[in-house]
Amino acid sequence: MAEPTCHYCRRPAEEECPACGRFYCGEHGEDVCIRCLSPEAAIPSATVFRGSLVLLVIASVVALFLWIDPPHQGAGSSPVIATVTAPGQSTGATATPTPSAIASASPAASATNAATPSALATSTAAVSPTTPANSYTVVTGDTLETIAKAHNTTTAQIQALNPGLDPNLLPGTVLVMP
Secondary structure, X not given: OOOXXXXXXXXXXXXXXXXXXXXXXXXXXXXXXXXXXXHHHHOOOHXXXXXXXXHHHHHHHHXXXXXXXXXXXXXXXOOOOEEOOOOOOOXXXXXXXXHHHHHHOOHHHHHHHOOXXXXXXHHHHHXXXXXXXXXXXXXXXXXXXXXXXXXXXXXXXXXXXXXXXXXXXXXXXXXXXX
C-alpha cells in the first residue's frame, strides 16, 4: 500500500487530522490540519444557522403564547365555579366542585342523575366549598418547622393531614392544620 501524502502539498504525511480525517505534513498543521485551524472552520454551516433561526422563531411564538395565556397554577389559581341547579330552582347557587362532584358530572353519571330530581338535589349538596376550617396559607420564608411551632403542633401531624406535601413549601400553598 502506498504511503499517505499530505492533502495540501503531496509530500509524505506525518499525521491524520482528528477533526476531518485528512492527512497532513508538519508544514500544514500540528494537532489538526491547516484547514481545521482556519477561522472559517469555526463558522457554523448554513443548515445550522437556518435551524437556529427556526428554533428561535418557535421559541418566540411559545413565549408569546405563554405570556398572553399563562397556564393555570395549582394553589395560587382561582377556583373553578360550577353552577348546579335542580328542576324548579333558580341558577343563583354557585360553589367550588369537589372531586366527587366532578366525577358525578361525567356523561355516564349525568345520564343516571338526570332521571331523578332527588339525584340532582343530592349532587347540589355534594358541591360544597372544601376549605378546611383550620387552615394556613404558606407565605415566603415559611418552613414546616416554623409553621408547626407557631401552631403548637408537630411537623409529623401537619404532614399526616397533608399527604404528598413537598417539604419545600411554595408560597400560596394551603395547609390543613390540626
